[in-house]
Structures are given as structure tokens and as C-alpha cells.
Amino acid sequence: MHTVVQQPSSELPTAAPAPAGSRPSRVKSRLVRSGLAAFLAVGALVAGQATGAQAAGTEAAANPYERGPAPTESSIEASRGPYAVSETSVSSLSVTGFGGGTIYYPTSTSDGTFGAIAISPGYTAYQSSIAWLGPRLASQGFVVFTIDTNTTLDQPASRGDQLLAALDYLTSRSTVRTRIDSSRLGVMGHSMGGGGTLEAAKDRPSLQAAIPLTGWNLDKTWSEIKTPTLIFGADGDTIAPVASHSEPFYTSLPSSLDKAYLELNGATHFTPNSSNTTIAKYSISWLKRFIDNDTRYEQFLCPLPRPSLSIEEYRGNCPHTS
Incomplete structure (x- = not known):
């Protein structure tokens, strides 16, 4: 409906002429x-x-990717977000390039399409080890694919390729492909899957977000990455110690990149394998900010979070305004 604003007439109301010899009426x-x-x-x-x-x-038109109500501290820490979630299994026999998995997605289509994220497990692990992230992230307004790898012994470079193959399947062949905005994709992974997350981001700069969880990779330098990257480390990690993995990964990222390093307090290498509010809270904020371009979530990333009972250390820069 168009609102019509009537312009004042140039012929403004005037008083009737006063009779001859009389005074004008006040x-x-x-x-x-x-x-x-x-x-x-x-x-x-x-x-x-x-x-x-x-x-x-x-x-509203300035950000067509914004999804869901305005966030609060409690909404991003909740075990479920505002969207009801459905899931569908994908057999390894029906795909190529990775080992199948489970797709979690918002049931409603009234908000249009959503960004999508593929998540890889770690060495010797299956998708069940990172399954908790599926419904938790999907309920915040994402399509999430927790995958199995071709073999449980696949190395990071292979896992990176498999994450990209999973995204390609999601956007081109999956039963939920019409629910996905194929230009707004991200990757996550645990351990060697975290190392694979860095590999995927290096190989496909168009990715909007990358989140390695206690990542492991023999390659320590990632200056090629152009994807906004949030790295999780754990202060008690003896398998991928932060001093030789997560910290050098972070410091090698370009200084001009949107990047952050969050070291979990009182955590181990396997902390990302079970429901964790700190991981979920900052992952949601990062994915929302960079996949959905949703600046409403910047409040949780800037000013930088301070050390707490759950955060040993946080480094990074405030998100750049595009």
C-alpha cells in the first residue's frame, strides 16, 4: 500500500473581506x-x-539473509533455537566423495532459504561424535550436514575435500537443496576434521565461515585463507596441544581477516564431542554474523569475550563492516 502525502495548496484559506467601514474579525x-x-x-x-x-x-532490505528473531544471551545459549527441526539420513551408497551422513534443517519454509554448514568428525570417529551440533545449529536457522568420512582414518586434506563434496551434494542433489542458499556456506570439524576445515577454506575461498574444533593438522601455516575463521582450542588438549596446533593456526591467518581464537577452559581434545554451551554460543554467533551477514550477533563477538570459567583465552578482531 502506498502512502499518499497531500501537498498543502498554494491557495491558503483566507478570511472573508470585511464590510466597508468595519474592523477585521480577530x-x-x-x-x-x-x-x-x-x-x-x-x-x-x-x-x-x-x-x-x-x-x-x-x-530490512539491506540484509535479505537475516533469519529469526533478535538474539539474546539466553537465546544463543539455549539448547534449541526458534526453528523446529527435521532430519533426513543420507546413505553412503547414494553419494560420492564422502561417507553419507545426516541433514538437519528448519522445518518451516516461510522464511525462504537458509545458509548451510557441513561438519566433519575426527580421526577414527563417526558422525555420531559431532551429532549434537546438527539440531542445535539447525534450530537457529541453518541447514546442517553432519557427515561420515570415507574411512575413519582419512587425513585432514581428504576430510577437507569431503566437506566440500558434502556441500556440493547438499546444494545440487539433496532433498533439501531448494531450502539452501548455495552462496552462503560454511564448514566445521573436530580434530582431523578441524584440520580438514582449514583445508576446505583454503581450497574454496567463497566459503563464508570456517570453525575448526580442537583441530589437528601437520600444516601450521594458513595465510592463503580468505574465509572468516573461528578456531577453538582446549587448554587440556594433549592430542592436538594448542601450542603446536590451534595457536599457530590462528597466528598464521592473515591479520586483515575476520578471525578469532577461543581457548576453552578446563577442556580436553574431546570436549567438542558432547553438548557444550560455549562452543554452541560462539559458533552460532560466528555463523550468523558471516553466513547470514547478521550484525545483530556482533554484540557477542565485540568487545572481545573476556576469560571466564569456560574461556581460558580469547583473541581476535571485531568483525569488519563491509
Whole structure:
């Protein structure tokens, strides 16, 4: 509906001519002035409403990827977000390039398409080890694919290729492909799957977000990466100690990149294998900010989180405004 703002007429109301020899009526003059003021005030009010509506529409149109209500601390720490979630299994026999898995997705289609994330397990592990992330992230407004790898012994480079193959399957062949915005994709992974996350981001710069979870990789330098990357380490990790894995991964990323390093306090290499509020909270914020371009989530990333009972250390930069 268009709001029509009527312009004041150039022929403004005037008082009737006074009879010859009489004094102009002050009452009529006041009525004229009052009527004109009211007319102009109504015009200004209508114009203001139209301008406000236009501004609100412009603001909404500025980010067509925004999904879900405005976030709060409690909403991103909750075990489930605002979307009901469905899931579907994908057999390894029906795909190529990876080992199948489970797709979790928002049941409703009323909000349009969603960004998508593929998640890899670690060495010797199956998708069950990272399954908790599926419904937790999907309920916040993402399509999430927790995958099995071709073999449980696959190395990081292979896992990176498999994450990309899973995203390609999601967007081109899966039963939920029409629910996905294929330009807004991300990757996550645990341990060697975390190392694979870095490999995938290096190989496909168009990815919008990457999150290695206590990642392991013999390659320590990642200056080629152009994807916003959040690295999780664990202070008690003896399999991929932060000093020789997560920290050098982080410091090797370009200084101009949107990047962060969160070291979990009182955690081990296997902390990402079970439900964890800190991992979920900051993963959701990162994915929302960079896959959905949703600046409403910047409040959880900037100012940088301080050390706490769950955070040993946090390094990074505030998200760049594009």
C-alpha cells in the first residue's frame, strides 16, 4: 500500500473581506491560522510516517539473509533455537566423495532459504561424535550436514575435500537443496576434521565461515585463507596441544581477516564431542554474523569475550563492516 502525502495548496484559506467601514474579525483570523497549522501538522505527520516506513523497509532490505528473531544471551545459549527441526539420513551408497551422513534443517519454509554448514568428525570417529551440533545449529536457522568420512582414518586434506563434496551434494542433489542458499556456506570439524576445515577454506575461498574444533593438522601455516575463521582450542588438549596446533593456526591467518581464537577452559581434545554451551554460543554467533551477514550477533563477538570459567583465552578482531 502506498502512502499518499497531500501537498498543502498554494491557495491558503483566507478570511472573508470585511464590510466597508468595519474592523477585521480577530476570531476569523485566529480560526484561519489554527486551520492552517492543523493542516500542515497532519501533512508533516503523514510524511514522517511514510519516511519511517521507508527507512524500516530499507533497513530490512539491506540484509535479505537475516533469519529469526533478535538474539539474546539466553537465546544463543539455549539448547534449541526458534526453528523446529527435521532430519533426513543420507546413505553412503547414494553419494560420492564422502561417507553419507545426516541433514538437519528448519522445518518451516516461510522464511525462504537458509545458509548451510557441513561438519566433519575426527580421526577414527563417526558422525555420531559431532551429532549434537546438527539440531542445535539447525534450530537457529541453518541447514546442517553432519557427515561420515570415507574411512575413519582419512587425513585432514581428504576430510577437507569431503566437506566440500558434502556441500556440493547438499546444494545440487539433496532433498533439501531448494531450502539452501548455495552462496552462503560454511564448514566445521573436530580434530582431523578441524584440520580438514582449514583445508576446505583454503581450497574454496567463497566459503563464508570456517570453525575448526580442537583441530589437528601437520600444516601450521594458513595465510592463503580468505574465509572468516573461528578456531577453538582446549587448554587440556594433549592430542592436538594448542601450542603446536590451534595457536599457530590462528597466528598464521592473515591479520586483515575476520578471525578469532577461543581457548576453552578446563577442556580436553574431546570436549567438542558432547553438548557444550560455549562452543554452541560462539559458533552460532560466528555463523550468523558471516553466513547470514547478521550484525545483530556482533554484540557477542565485540568487545572481545573476556576469560571466564569456560574461556581460558580469547583473541581476535571485531568483525569488519563491509
